[in-house]
Amino acid sequence: QVQLVESGGGLVQPGGSLRLSCVASVRTFGDYVMGWFRQTPGKEREFVAAISRRGVRIRYADSVEGRFTFSRDNAKNTTYLQMNSLEPEDTAVYYCAAAYGTWVSTDSREYDYWGQGTQVTVSA
Numbered sequence: 001q002v003q004l005v006e007s008g009g010g011l012v013q014p015g016g017s018l019r020l021s022c023v024a025s026v027r028t029f030g031d032y033v034m035g036w037f038r039q040t041p042g043k044e045r046e047f048v049a050a051i052s053r054r055g056v057r058i059r060y061a062d063s064v065e066g067r068f069t070f071s072r073d074n075a076k077n078t079t080y081l082q083m084n085s086l087e088p089e090d091t092a093v094y095y096c097a098a099a100y101g102t103w104v105s106t107d108s109r110e111y112d113y114w115g116q117g118t119q120v121t122v123s124a
Helices: none
Strands: 003-007 010-012 018-025 032-039 046-051 058-060 068-073 078-083 092-100 118-122
Touching: 003 092, 018 032, 018 092, 018 118, 032 078, 046 068, 046 078, 058 068
Parallel strands: 010 118
Antiparallel strands: 003 018, 018 078, 032 046, 032 092, 046 058, 068 078, 092 118
16 A cells, blocks of 8 residues: 655746655555646546656656656655746646556556645646
């Protein structure tokens, strides 16, 4: 069983930055591919970014490429999503996810564990 706890969400003006964190309660954090997804009311959960078990391979959604940076610290069982140049369209609940294995998937159905989510609101 993996428990994921997100933090770092909040209200920010357009053009601003936020850093989300996700802490995993698991002994073998390095065995999991990690991901971030986001969701707005009435829409399906949307892929944001995913990172391989050692952090070598990272995939981003086209909408966040060049603005968001995903990283992980396996010694701290933590991932970080640095979000810069935020836009109102980035407003959503952001979810951390974990998938056991090696495939760095963009499909939410491939992820086994989910956090409760953290709200990000980008507004003037």
